[in-house]
Amino acid sequence: MTTAVERWVEEQAKLTKPDRIYWCDGSEEEARRILEIGIYREKIGAEQVFHQLNHKNWPDAFLHRSHPTDVARTEHLTYVCHPGKETAGPNNNWMDPVEAKQKLTKLSDGCMRGKTMYVIPYMMGHPDSPYSKACIQITDVSYVVVSMRIMTRMSRSVLEKIGTSRVPTVGTSRVPTVGTSRVPTVGDSDNFVKGFHSVGDFDPNKRFIMHFPDEHLVWSIGSGYGGNALLGKKCFSLRIASWLGLKEGWLAEHMVIIGIEDPQGNITYVAAALPSACGKTNLAMLESPLPGYKVWTLGDDIAWMNIGPDGRLWAINPEAGLFGVAPGTSMNTNPNMIKTLKGEKFYPTLFTNTALNIDTNEPWWEGLDGPVPANLVDWQGKKWTPGNKAAHPNSRFTVSIYDCPTLSKEFDNPKGVPISAIIFGGRRTHLIPLVVESFNWQNGVFSGVRMGSETTSAAVHKEGVLRRDPMAMLPFCGYNMGNYFSHWLNMGRKMANPPKIFSVNWFRVDDDGEFIWPGFGENIRVLKWIVDRVNEPDKIGAKETPLGFIPQLKDLYLDGLDIPKEKLEKLFEVDIKDWGAELTDVKNFLEKFGENLPEEMWDEYNKIKG
Numbered sequence: 001m002t003t004a005v006e007r008w009v010e011e012q013a014k015l016t017k018p019d020r021i022y023w024c025d026g027s028e029e030e031a032r033r034i035l036e037i038g039i040y041r042e043k044i045g046a047e048q049v050f051h052q053l054n055h056k057n058w059p060d061a062f063l064h065r066s067h068p069t070d071v072a073r074t075e076h077l078t079y080v081c082h083p084g085k086e087t088a089g090p091n092n093n094w095m096d097p098v099e100a101k102q103k104l105t106k107l108s109d110g111c112m113r114g115k116t117m118y119v120i121p122y123m124m125g126h127p128d129s130p131y132s133k134a135c136i137q138i139t140d141v142s143y144v145v146v147s148m149r150i151m152t153r154m155s156r157s158v159l160e161k162i163g164t165s166r167v168p169t170v171g172t173s174r175v176p177t178v179g180t181s182r183v184p185t186v187g188d189s190d191n192f193v194k195g196f197h198s199v200g201d202f203d204p205n206k207r208f209i210m211h212f213p214d215e216h217l218v219w220s221i222g223s224g225y226g227g228n229a230l231l232g233k234k235c236f237s238l239r240i241a242s243w244l245g246l247k248e249g250w251l252a253e254h255m256v257i258i259g260i261e262d263p264q265g266n267i268t269y270v271a272a273a274l275p276s277a278c279g280k281t282n283l284a285m286l287e288s289p290l291p292g293y294k295v296w297t298l299g300d301d302i303a304w305m306n307i308g309p310d311g312r313l314w315a316i317n318p319e320a321g322l323f324g325v326a327p328g329t330s331m332n333t334n335p336n337m338i339k340t341l342k343g344e345k346f347y348p349t350l351f352t353n354t355a356l357n358i359d360t361n362e363p364w365w366e367g368l369d370g371p372v373p374a375n376l377v378d379w380q381g382k383k384w385t386p387g388n389k390a391a392h393p394n395s396r397f398t399v400s401i402y403d404c405p406t407l408s409k410e411f412d413n414p415k416g417v418p419i420s421a422i423i424f425g426g427r428r429t430h431l432i433p434l435v436v437e438s439f440n441w442q443n444g445v446f447s448g449v450r451m452g453s454e455t456t457s458a459a460v461h462k463e464g465v466l467r468r469d470p471m472a473m474l475p476f477c478g479y480n481m482g483n484y485f486s487h488w489l490n491m492g493r494k495m496a497n498p499p500k501i502f503s504v505n506w507f508r509v510d511d512d513g514e515f516i517w518p519g520f521g522e523n524i525r526v527l528k529w530i531v532d533r534v535n536e537p538d539k540i541g542a543k544e545t546p547l548g549f550i551p552q553l554k555d556l557y558l559d560g561l562d563i564p565k566e567k568l569e570k571l572f573e574v575d576i577k578d579w580g581a582e583l584t585d586v587k588n589f590l591e592k593f594g595e596n597l598p599e600e601m602w603d604e605y606n607k608i609k610g
């Protein structure tokens with residue numbers, strides 16, 4: 001008797017016509033074999049392969065160069081295919097599912113000819129967690145297989161889980177306008193998330209990342225880049241999972257999870273949403289310069305949050321690895337990440353599109369410690385000349401979270417950790433204060449909704465342009481964000497003890513365009529204020545403003561910081577008359593959601609507008 005997984009794989013093979021089908025077991029031995037083949041291919045001059053780096057300085061680390069047109073997420077080619085356009089909302093590209101499948105079927109016909117189809121069984125979340133999900137991805141790229149081994153819990157035992165795991169309960173959500181979409185009854189043995197991935201011929205004109213939320217299916221063709229190709233990550237754990245969260249009453253968010261330990265040894269758990277390339281990984285591994293304070297890492301990109309029996313919000317990180325931005329990472333900015341990259345617990349570590357020091361055979365990127373090496377090849381393997389970027393600005397590493405020296409001992413706790421504070425933050429060079437505490441849940445949800453951020457190189461688009469990015473989820477919410485905002489409000493109502501909500505901005509600049517706040521490790525000073533406001537609100541001061549509570553300089557621990565007072569004060573300026581353009585921009589954005597925008601958001605808007 002064939003299983004549902006075997007039947008699905010057979011169907012995909014019939015379409016894609018690979019030479020071979022290989023079922024991955026997720027073992028280290030398997031990863032070593034795949035890498036060896038890639039290294040051999042490099043030696044004979046093939047493309048899309050692996051280069052072994054200096055093992056002494058970077059144990060078990062390999063460099064991979066991607067196709068030069070394929071170096072970041074492509075939001076304009078990413079679609080969410082609900083049966084109704086309204087369900088996808090103005091925040092998503094939409095295509096009718098039938099039409100989308102016809103298009104993809106055509107593009108996928110024979111796309112794996114001459115190649116191996118790898119079948120990857122994996123879990124998002126700890127296998128014992130009630131919140132985890134079993135998934136299958138097929139791919140024709142060995143780099144994707146090795147990356148998935150690092151980023152997820154990949155194992156044959158997942159196959160046994162499929163067929164016994166529970167079918168998601170549907171229909172508990174109280175949000176009105178999703179009623180048009182049909183949720184198919186998923187048979188028990190069919191209860192797995194399906195990911196179809198092929199790079200096709202890398203043609204950017206034939207590149208699509210399509211999501212079919214009701215079928216728990218992602219279909220991605222034409223790109224081998226991270227978020228486009230590692231389908232457990234943004235595609236499933238955010239776009240599809242956010243939809244499951246709406247139906248089932250939980251939240252899938254683009255958030256860091258950390259535990260902040262104070263000098264008494266108490267640990268307060270916090271989740272923080274910042275847009276792509278805006279500091280999540282750095283925050284997740286923060287090394288505190290304040291004596292007695294320590295940050296424990298649970299996740300750097302994605303949080304799944306459920307309401308526990310105690311009425312609190314409990315978070316798990318569904319991932320098992322870190323896919324982080326290389327440029328700017330150093331012993332100075334993020335020592336724990338450098339230690340993680342050099343860790344030897346988990347095999348292997350991958351670098352993608354960094355530069356290469358050809359004298360020492362080490363990876364290199366702008367901002368790494370030490371002098372610029374004399375002999376570099378750039379991210380495309382060409383001799384580097386000063387004045388050009390050596391590493392691609394969105395070059396990244398893929399490394400196991402188990403190699404992280406600050407990994408929380410709760411990381412593998414199937415229940416997750418209880419969240420006491422939620423932080424929203426954007427990259428804003430002007431206007432937005434360093435930190436603000438919201439008045440209450442609804443007011444905090446609005447601070448997330450009106451969030452803006454200047455665009456980065458994590459996706460293909462013009463950099464540095466301000467765009468609204470609610471909860472850092474604009475590219476990742478798998479349905480109409482108007483309904484997503486209602487869902488957030490509903491979650492607050494269902495909790496006996498909801499987290500406090502804060503917003504932060506590390507990126508305000510002075511008149512010379514220099515960052516005012518030192519950021520990185522020093523962000524612990526802001527976290528300390530947040531934790532104190534959560535645990536001892538009467539003991540620690542704050543000033544009321546139209547946006548929320550803001551610390552005065554005396555309320556922040558600033559000892560040892562060498563920044564003039566006038567400069568620091570600039571970080572907290574809130575002059576509502578400067579907010580005209582900002583509020584107009586927020587209003588224009590809110591209007592896009594029409595009837596789907598909850599009334600409460602207009603109430604909050606009007607309170608600030610005054």
Ligand code: GTP
Pocket residue numbers: 274275276277278279280281282283300301323324325327328329333458506507515518519520523
């Ligand atoms: P994704 O992986 O794309 O989701 O990004 P991320 O949010 O994890 O961002 P990451 O921590 O990798 O940081 C991205 C860039 O922001 C890097 O170049 C960092 O050096 C820089 N950065 C991070 N934290 C700070 C900070 O506190 N201050 C300043 N000025 N820059 C920061």
Ligand code: SPV
Pocket residue numbers: 073225226227228233234275276277301323458459
């Ligand atoms: C992001 O862009 O937010 C990332 C990298 O975390 S990717 O996985 O490619 O989306």
Ligand code: MN
Pocket residue numbers: 254275276277301
């Ligand atoms: Mn991210």
